[in-house]
Amino acid sequence: MSDLKEQIEQIIATEDVALFMKGTPQFAMCGNSQRALEALRRAGAPVTAVDILPDPQIRQELSAVSGWPTIPQVFVRGELVGGADIVEELAQSGELEQMLEQKLGSEYRGAGEERVVPVP
Amino acid sequence: MTERLESLLRDAFPDAEELSVADRTGGGDHFQVTLASRRFDGLSLVDQHRLVYDALAAPLADGTIHELRIKTRGAG
Numbered sequence: 226m227s228d229l230k231e232q233i234e235q236i237i238a239t240e241d242v243a244l245f246m247k248g249t250p251q252f253a254m255c256g257n258s259q260r261a262l263e264a265l266r267r268a269g270a271p272v273t274a275v276d277i278l279p280d281p282q283i284r285q286e287l288s289a290v291s292g293w294p295t296i297p298q299v300f301v302r303g304e305l306v307g308g309a310d311i312v313e314e315l316a317q318s319g320e321l322e323q324m325l326e327q328k329l330g331s332e333y334r335g336a337g338e339e340r341v342v343p344v345p
Numbered sequence: 346m347t348e349r350l351e352s353l354l355r356d357a358f359p360d361a362e363e364l365s366v367a368d369r370t371g372g373g374d375h376f377q378v379t380l381a382s383r384r385f386d387g388l389s390l391v392d393q394h395r396l397v398y399d400a401l402a403a404p405l406a407d408g409t410i411h412e413l414r415i416k417t418r419g420a421g
Contacts, residue, residue, distance in 0.1 A: 257412065294398050294405050295413060310415050311390045 229345050230286045233275075237290070240273040241329050243300040244288055249341050250274050256311035261297040264309075264316035270301075271324055271337030275344050283344055295305060302328045347375045347408065350401060357400035358382045362420045374411035386419035393417040 230284050233269050242265065248254030250262055260269050265272050272286065277283040277296055283338060288294055299306045306312060315321040347366040354364055363381035378397060385393045395414050404410045 255412075257414075292395070294402075305391055307391050307394060310416075311394060314390065 229280075229282055230290065232344055233283070233287050233290055236273070236275060236344070237300045238303050240250050240300070240342075241302060241333070241337065242270045242325070244272050244291050244297060245299075246274055246276045247276070247278050247295045249276050250339055252274075254278060255296070257295075259299045261299055261309040261312045264312045265299065266320065266339075268321045268325060269318055269334035270321075271329075271333065272313075272339045273337075274339070274341045276341065280345065301325065304328075347376070347420070350376060350378070350404060350410075354378065354380060354397070354400050357396070360384070360420075363390070368375060369412075369414070374409065375414070376410060377416070379413045379416045381420055383387045383420040385417050390417070393419075 244261060244265060246258035246262065248258060253259040253262060260274065278289065284296060287298065289317060291298055293305060293308065295308050295311055299312050312321065331334060350366045351364065353406065355361065358364065358380060361380055361382045363379060365379045366376040369375040369377050380397060384396060384414050394417065397415050398405065401410065
């Protein structure tokens with residue numbers, strides 16, 4: 226399944242804000258995925274979501290790549306920011322917006338629509 | 346089940362200034378871990394949570410933990 230691994234690595238490396246979640250932004254299937262999504266939305270992040278539920282392999286490969294055992298997982302420009310607790314904590318303290326500005330530029334809020342990328 | 350998780354965390358963080366494991370739903374698989382330790386000083390939140398995941402690797406891998414919420418802070 227190295228194709229799947231490559232696809233996951235590609236998304237992490239190329240998307241500004243990648244959210245690996247259970248379900249989709251329109252219909253999250255897990256409270257923590259919803260919490261992470263809402264924190265990102267509040268910060269105005271241009272979220273690219275990946276639903277890990279269609280195939281258990283997605284989650285396995287993702288955790289192998291990131292070394293992070295739980296879902297959701299949020300990456301900004303290739304770097305693991307954390308799961309729901311961390312993203313929520315960073316959003317509350319204002320650090321999430323700071324980080325997004327630093328990494329994506331001060332105009333990041335208008336930069337992109339929320340979208341879903343199908344995997345595999 | 347909270348006792349098992351607590352004892353794993355106590356082994357990994359013998360110096361913990363605060364350590365609690367709560368069963369959030371009463372179902373024995375959704376947990377809230379709160380942990381304050383000197384080991385977290387100077388670490389990013391990602392690295393702090395990684396240490397907690399390392400300590401709980403077995404119950405995470407065998408499916409005991411369905412959902413884990415983590416709140417960590419340093420002791421400094």
